[in-house]
Amino acid sequence: xxxxxxxxxxxxxxxxxxxxxxxxxxxxxxxxxxxxxxxxxxxxxxxxxxxxxxxxxxxxxxxxxxxxxxxxxxxxxxxxxxxxxxxxxxxxxxxxxxxxxxxxxxxxxxxxxxxxxxxxxxxxxxxxxxxxxxxxxxxxxxxxxxxxxxxxx
Amino acid sequence: xxxxxxxxxxxxxxxxxxxxxxxxxxxxxxxxxxxxxxxxxxxxxxxxxxxxxxxxxxxxxxxxxxxxxxxxxxxxxxxxxxxxxxxxxxxxxxxxxxxxxxxxxxxxxxxxxxxxxxxxxxxxxxxxxxxxxxxxxxxxxxxxxxxxxxxxx
DNA sequence: AAAATTCTTGAGCAACTCACTAGACAAAAT
DNA sequence: ATTTTGTCTAGTGAGTTGCTCAAGAATTTT
Numbered sequence: 001x002x003x004x005x006x007x008x009x010x011x012x013x014x015x016x017x018x019x020x021x022x023x024x025x026x027x028x029x030x031x032x033x034x035x036x037x038x039x040x041x042x043x044x045x046x047x048x049x050x051x052x053x054x055x056x057x058x059x060x061x062x063x064x065x066x067x068x069x070x071x072x073x074x075x076x077x078x079x080x081x082x083x084x085x086x087x088x089x090x091x092x093x094x095x096x097x098x099x100x101x102x103x104x105x106x107x108x109x110x111x112x113x114x115x116x117x118x119x120x121x122x123x124x125x126x127x128x129x130x131x132x133x134x135x136x137x138x139x140x141x142x143x144x145x146x147x148x149x150x151x152x153x
Numbered sequence: 154x155x156x157x158x159x160x161x162x163x164x165x166x167x168x169x170x171x172x173x174x175x176x177x178x179x180x181x182x183x184x185x186x187x188x189x190x191x192x193x194x195x196x197x198x199x200x201x202x203x204x205x206x207x208x209x210x211x212x213x214x215x216x217x218x219x220x221x222x223x224x225x226x227x228x229x230x231x232x233x234x235x236x237x238x239x240x241x242x243x244x245x246x247x248x249x250x251x252x253x254x255x256x257x258x259x260x261x262x263x264x265x266x267x268x269x270x271x272x273x274x275x276x277x278x279x280x281x282x283x284x285x286x287x288x289x290x291x292x293x294x295x296x297x298x299x300x301x302x303x304x305x306x
Numbered sequence: 307a308a309a310a311t312t313c314t315t316g317a318g319c320a321a322c323t324c325a326c327t328a329g330a331c332a333a334a335a336t
Numbered sequence: 337a338t339t340t341t342g343t344c345t346a347g348t349g350a351g352t353t354g355c356t357c358a359a360g361a362a363t364t365t366t
Contacts, residue, residue: 001233001278003154003242003271005325011267012258027341036256041326047343059342060334076270080154089156103189105165113168113293114161117229117285124277125154132270140266158354180312194355200314212313213363 006083009037010045011137014079017055017067018138025057025064045083052082071138077129087129088122090114095122159236162190163198164290167232170208171224171291178210178217198236205235224291230282240282241275243267248275 012035020026028046032039046065049055056068067074081087081096088094092101093115106112165188173179181199185192199218202208209221220227234240234249241247245254246268259265 001154001156001237001240001242002244008243008267015266034258036258038326057342059332061340062335063341084154087154089154090161105187105189113290114164116293117290120281121278124281125274128273128277137266137270140264140269191355210313214311214365216312216363
């Protein structure tokens with residue numbers, strides 16, 4: 001039940017790109033250096049995000065990557081779905097990539113106990129991630145050093 | 154971001170075992186047949202649940218498995234953690250199996266934007282699964298056929 | 307006691323995924 | 337033309353997933 005490094009790196013890369021949003025482009029090695037990510041691997045991630053329409057790029061000597069959507073329009077959910085696939089913990093409760101489970105003995109959706117529970121989980125995850133924007137995400141980076149209290153029960 | 158078949162099978166098996174709780178034992182092939190699970194694989198799962206103290210077993214001709222804790226005392230979260238490991242989407246926000254991420258460039262826990270977001274996700278997942286008991290889980294099996302309305306936004 | 311039935315343990319394995327690497331190529335600036 | 341960047345495709349080693357197999361130990365029935 002984990003997110004991949006791809007998603008993690010992708011989000012950390014977008015963090016950097018948020019900072020220069022509207023300004024200059026960032027080169028892959030700049031992002032890789034600052035965020036401690038293997039540069040060739042990062043590239044695949046940036047390209048996936050580009051294909052998905054979040055990034056633009058320019059080749060050549062003053063080339064690099066830049067955000068083309070505003071950080072307020074991009075949610076963590078979108079990014080993770082691009083890089084990691086659907087959020088749902090089992091595919092039969094996915095709304096973006098539903099697939100009937102092959103071996104489930106329950107005939108109807110409503111009668112499967114797993115679907116009820118997992119559906120709740122899916123909704124909870126999506127609710128957070130689909131409302132968490134990059135702008136909010138990048139905010140906590142700027143607040144570096146400050147301590148925010150959390151109730152970590 | 155998926156749960157494994159192990160967890161899925163494990164939960165489905167427990168569903169069957171809930172029904173005979175307090176009564177007779179169930180043999181592995183009974184569970185496997187009803188829930189459509191490969192029997193040898195199921196066995197590994199049942200044994201893991203036994204080692205974790207949820208199940209008892211008896212060998213020999215009238216042998217089988219049975220629940221030894223009441224369905225109200227067992228949560229989906231417990232089961233999934235036994236079979237799949239920690240719930241947290243990245244290990245640096247796990248409460249049951251915390252691990253510092255090796256390549257994270259942020260010095261303090263509070264300053265990592267990923268931790269803030271992922272911590273929320275972890276809490277949401279745990280909140281549902283650690284309060285969802287097997288008794289409630291098994292309930293929706295009995296209601297087979299009946300349709301329960303859900304707001305699936 | 308012997309035989310049948312069931313759980314128990316451990317090993318093995320094919321297929322897949324993850325995290326990354328390499329290399330050839332294309333475009334842009336100097 | 338050359339250098340500097342991004343683009344694309346393929347490959348790869350390690351680890352995980354989802355199972356299978358086989359030998360053994362306990363329990364009951366005969």
